[in-house]
Amino acid sequence: MKRDDILRVDEALYPHHDEEHGKVVRKKIVFVTILLTVVTAAEVLLGVFASGWIGIKWELVKTAFIVMTLVKAGYIVMIFMHLGDEIRSFKWVILGPYILFICYLVFICLYEALALRDIRQFFEWIM
Numbered sequence: 001m002k003r004d005d006i007l008r009v010d011e012a013l014y015p016h017h018d019e020e021h022g023k024v025v026r027k028k029i030v031f032v033t034i035l036l037t038v039v040t041a042a043e044v045l046l047g048v049f050a051s052g053w054i055g056i057k058w059e060l061v062k063t064a065f066i067v068m069t070l071v072k073a074g075y076i077v078m079i080f081m082h083l084g085d086e087i088r089s090f091k092w093v094i095l096g097p098y099i100l101f102i103c104y105l106v107f108i109c110l111y112e113a114l115a116l117r118d119i120r121q122f123f124e125w126i127m
Helices: 009-013 019-054 058-080 088-126
Strands: none
16 A cells, blocks of 8 residues: 655655756756866867967967856856856845956956066166
8 A cells, every 4th residue: 555645755855846857957967067078178178289289379378268267167156056047136146246356356466467567667777
């Protein structure tokens, strides 16, 4: 005799999920995993071959690394940390302080670089 007062584990934990929803979620996870793997492989290949054999300018390589890292971080946050499923205002509450902090760090780096350039020019002028 089957007891109807005991729920299966998957029914108790995920009552609103069905197999079709599971297929969509798994397809999205596989896509993001493949995308992150391809971007990581591109980063590694660019790092290995760009400086010595291909002859790409190093500034372009560094910019490509930054862009690919931001793409990977964005996909990880949006998919695996489920921020992509949230409403827009909550996304900005989470991402806004990080964006401001990164802008602040860029500002500090540029400001200090200009200060170091001025100091270097001053000492070159003295000598």
